[in-house]
Amino acid sequence: MQKLTGKGVSGAIAIGQASVFQRRDARVTRVKITDIAAEKERFEAAKAEAIAELDAIYQKALREVGESGAQIFEIHSMMLEDDDYNESICGLIESQAVNAEYAVAVTADNFAEMFAAMDDSYMQARAADVRDISNRLINCLSGRKQAGASGDSMILCADDLAPSETVSLDKSRVLAFVTTHGSSNSHTAILARNMNIPAVIGVDGLLTSVKDGDMMIVNGCTGEIIINPDEATLDDAREKQRADQEKRQLLQNLRGKDNVTLDGRSVNIYANIGSVDNIGEVLANDAGGIGLFRSEFLYLESDDYPDEEQQFRVYKKVLESMAGKKVIIRTLDIGADKQADYFGLAKEENPALGMRAIRICLTRPEIFRTQLRALYRASAYGNLGIMFPMITSTDEVEEILRICKDVRQELEDAGIEYADRTELGIMVETPAAAIISDRLAPLVDFFSVGTNDLTQYTLACDRQNPALERFCDTHHEAVLRLIEFAAKNAHANNAWIGICGELAADTSLTEAFLRMGIDELSVSPSSVLKLRDAVRKLDLSK
Amino acid sequence: MKTFEYTIKDEVGIHARPAGLLVSKVKALGSSVTIEKGGKSASASKLFAVMGLGVVKGDTIKITVEGGDEDTAATELQAFFEANL
Numbered sequence: 030m031q032k033l034t035g036k037g038v039s040g041a042i043a044i045g046q047a048s049v050f051q052r053r054d055a056r057v058t059r060v061k062i063t064d065i066a067a068e069k070e071r072f073e074a075a076k077a078e079a080i081a082e083l084d085a086i087y088q089k090a091l092r093e094v095g096e097s098g099a100q101i102f103e104i105h106s107m108m109l110e111d112d113d114y115n116e117s118i119c120g121l122i123e124s125q126a127v128n129a130e131y132a133v134a135v136t137a138d139n140f141a142e143m144f145a146a147m148d149d150s151y152m153q154a155r156a157a158d159v160r161d162i163s164n165r166l167i168n169c170l171s172g173r174k175q176a177g178a179s180g181d182s183m184i185l186c187a188d189d190l191a192p193s194e195t196v197s198l199d200k201s202r203v204l205a206f207v208t209t210h211g212s213s214n215s216h217t218a219i220l221a222r223n224m225n226i227p228a229v230i231g232v233d234g235l236l237t238s239v240k241d242g243d244m245m246i247v248n249g250c251t252g253e254i255i256i257n258p259d260e261a262t263l264d265d266a267r268e269k270q271r272a273d274q275e276k277r278q279l280l281q282n283l284r285g286k287d288n289v290t291l292d293g294r295s296v297n298i299y300a301n302i303g304s305v306d307n308i309g310e311v312l313a314n315d316a317g318g319i320g321l322f323r324s325e326f327l328y329l330e331s332d333d334y335p336d337e338e339q340q341f342r343v344y345k346k347v348l349e350s351m352a353g354k355k356v357i358i359r360t361l362d363i364g365a366d367k368q369a370d371y372f373g374l375a376k377e378e379n380p381a382l383g384m385r386a387i388r389i390c391l392t393r394p395e396i397f398r399t400q401l402r403a404l405y406r407a408s409a410y411g412n413l414g415i416m417f418p419m420i421t422s423t424d425e426v427e428e429i430l431r432i433c434k435d436v437r438q439e440l441e442d443a444g445i446e447y448a449d450r451t452e453l454g455i456m457v458e459t460p461a462a463a464i465i466s467d468r469l470a471p472l473v474d475f476f477s478v479g480t481n482d483l484t485q486y487t488l489a490c491d492r493q494n495p496a497l498e499r500f501c502d503t504h505h506e507a508v509l510r511l512i513e514f515a516a517k518n519a520h521a522n523n524a525w526i527g528i529c530g531e532l533a534a535d536t537s538l539t540e541a542f543l544r545m546g547i548d549e550l551s552v553s554p555s556s557v558l559k560l561r562d563a564v565r566k567l568d569l570s571k
Numbered sequence: 572m573k574t575f576e577y578t579i580k581d582e583v584g585i586h587a588r589p590a591g592l593l594v595s596k597v598k599a600l601g602s603s604v605t606i607e608k609g610g611k612s613a614s615a616s617k618l619f620a621v622m623g624l625g626v627v628k629g630d631t632i633k634i635t636v637e638g639g640d641e642d643t644a645a646t647e648l649q650a651f652f653e654a655n656l
Contacts (some may be wrong), residue, residue, distance in 0.1 A: 149584075309654045
C-alpha cells in the first residue's frame with residue numbers, strides 16, 4: 030500500500046484499477062522540403078481537419094458539460110486560425126524550407142513560452158491550450174489519430190491531460206483521473222468538475238509508483254491517492270463512497286425543490302455560515318438564503334479592529350454572491366468563548382453572563398458604528414438583513430435603532446448609497462427576550478432564535494461543560510415553550526421568526542417548529558437538503 | 572481615427588473567452604482595431620496577441636479604431652466592453 034497526495038480538483042471518491050495513459054509520441058523530426066507551396070497546402074488541409082475535429086469535440090462537450098465548459102473548444106478553433114500563429118508556421122515553411130510538422134512544433138513552443146512567461150497564473154495555464162491545438166495539428170499532418178484511452182472502468186493516470194483529451198474521455202468508463210502536472214486553473218480541471226469525474230492533479234511520483242492494473246483509491250476532495258490499498262482501507266473507502274453517493278443522490282433529487290409539506294405549508298430553509306469561504310457550500314446545497322452570517326470571524330482573524338472598508342468588501346462579496354437572496358448578517362458576537370486580545374476585555378468570573386456581543390457594541394459605540402456603516406454601505410448590493418445578538422430589553426433595541434438611524438443619516442449626508450430597506454432583527458437567545466417578545470416584536474422586522482444560548486440560559490447549564498450533558502436537555506419543554514411564545518408574539522406584530530441554532534437542524538423537532546408557525550430554519554449548509562427532505566415528508570393536516 | 576479608453580471591470584480580465592468574443596466581434600467590423608496597454612499594443616483581430624497583453628482587472632486600455640465604419644464601430648465596441656469586460 031502506498032499513499033500519494035496531490036490537489037483534489039473535482040469531488041467524490043473513486044475506487045478502481047489504474048490504467049496508465051501513454052501518449053503516442055508526437056515528437057517531430059525536421060525534414061527539408063522542396064515544394065513549399067505543396068507543404069503549405071498540406072498544412073491548410075491539416076488545419077481544416079483539426080478544426081472539424083474540434084467542432085465535433087465542441088458538440089460533445091456541449092452535450093456533456095454545457096456551453097460554458099464547451100466554449101474552450103471554440104476558442105481552440107480560433108487559436109488555430111490566429112493570424113500570428115499561421116504567419117509563424119507559414120513563415121517557417123517558407124524561410125527554412127522545412128516540413129509543416131516541424132514548423133508547427135517550433136511555433137507551438139514559442140507561443141507556449143510566451144504564455145508561460147506571463148505574470149498571471151491563468152495566462153500561464155494557457156500554454157497547455159497552445160500545446161493541445163498544436164499536437165492536434167501535428168497528428169492531422171502525420172495521419173495519426175489523437176490518442177485516446179482504452180479499457181473498461183479505469184482510473185486514468187497520466188503525466189497531464191489536454192482539455193480535448195479530457196472531454197474525449199468516455200465518461201462511462203473513466204472512474205477518475207490522476208495527473209502529475211496541471212493546475213487547478215487549467216481547463217482540464219474545470220472540465221473534470223463539469224463532467225463530474227473525480228480528479229486529482231499535481232501528484233509527484235505518480236507514474237513511477239503506479240502500473241497498469243494496480244488497485245487505486247482516489248479522493249477528489251482531499252487529493253489523497255492510495256495505490257494497492259489493504260482490505261481494511263478498501264472497505265473504509267467503499268463505505269465513504271457509499272455515504273457520499275447517498276448524499277449526492279439526495280442532492281440530485283432535492284435540488285431546486287420547494288420546502289413545502291405534503292399539505293402545502295412552506296418554510297424557508299437558509300444556511301448558517303462563518304466565513305466567505307462557505308458561500309460555495311451554501312449554493313451547492315441550494316439554500317434559500319443565509320440565515321446567519323457570523324461576522325465574528327472578521328474580528329477573530331484579525332490582529333486589530335477591522336476597518337470599515339475591509340468589512341464593506343466582505344459583506345458586499347457575500348451579498349453579491351447570493352445574488353438577491355436574503356443574507357442576514359449578525360453584528361459582532363465577541364466575548365464568552367470567542368475572544369480577541371485587542372478588544373482588551375477584562376477577565377470575568379462568568380464570561381457567558383458577561384461583557385459580550387451587543388453589550389460590547391453599546392458600551393463601545395465606535396466599534397458598532399464602523400460595522401453598521403460597512404453593513405449599510407453593502408446593503409446596496411443585495412438583500413440584507415441585520416441581526417443583533419444577546420438582546421434582553423426594549424431599551425437596548427431602541428438604542429440600537431437610534432444608532433442605525435444615525436448611521437443611515439450620515440451616509441445620506443455624505444451621498445453614499447444604501448438600500449431603501451434593510452430588515453432589522455434580534456436574536457432571541459435569552460429567556461428575557463422570549464418572555465418580553467410581545468414588547469420587542471413591534472420594534473423589529475424579525476426574530477431569530479439562538480437555541481444554543483437560549484437552552485444554556487434557560488436551563489442554567491454551561492454548554493462548555495461536558496459533565497452537564499445529561500442535564501442539558503435540548504428538547505426541554507421550557508425552551509420549546511419560550512420559542513412557541515416568541516413565535517406567537519412575532520406573528521401578532523407582523524414580524525417573522527426563524528431559528529438559527531443547532532436545534533433547527535434536528536428533524537425530530539421540525540414538525541413541532543412548523544406547527545408553532547416558525548417561518549425560517551437556518552442550518553449548516555450540509556443539513557439544508559436533509560431538512561428539506563424532512564419538511565417534504567410532513568403532513569400537518571393530520 | 573477614433574480612440575477611447577476603457578478600464579476593465581471583469582474579475583479575470585481579458586481571459587480566453589472574452590478575448591475570443593472580442594476577436595470575432597472585431598473581425599465582423601470593417602475597421603482595424605488596436606488595443607494598447609502600458610506601451611504594448613496588439614491588433615484586436617489577433618487572439619494570441621490580445622491574450623498576450625495580459626490585461627487584468629483595473630487595467631486601463633486604449634482602443635483605436637480606424638477605417639470606413641470607424642464611428643459606428645467605436646460605438647459598438649464601447650458597448651461590447653461595457654457588456655463583457
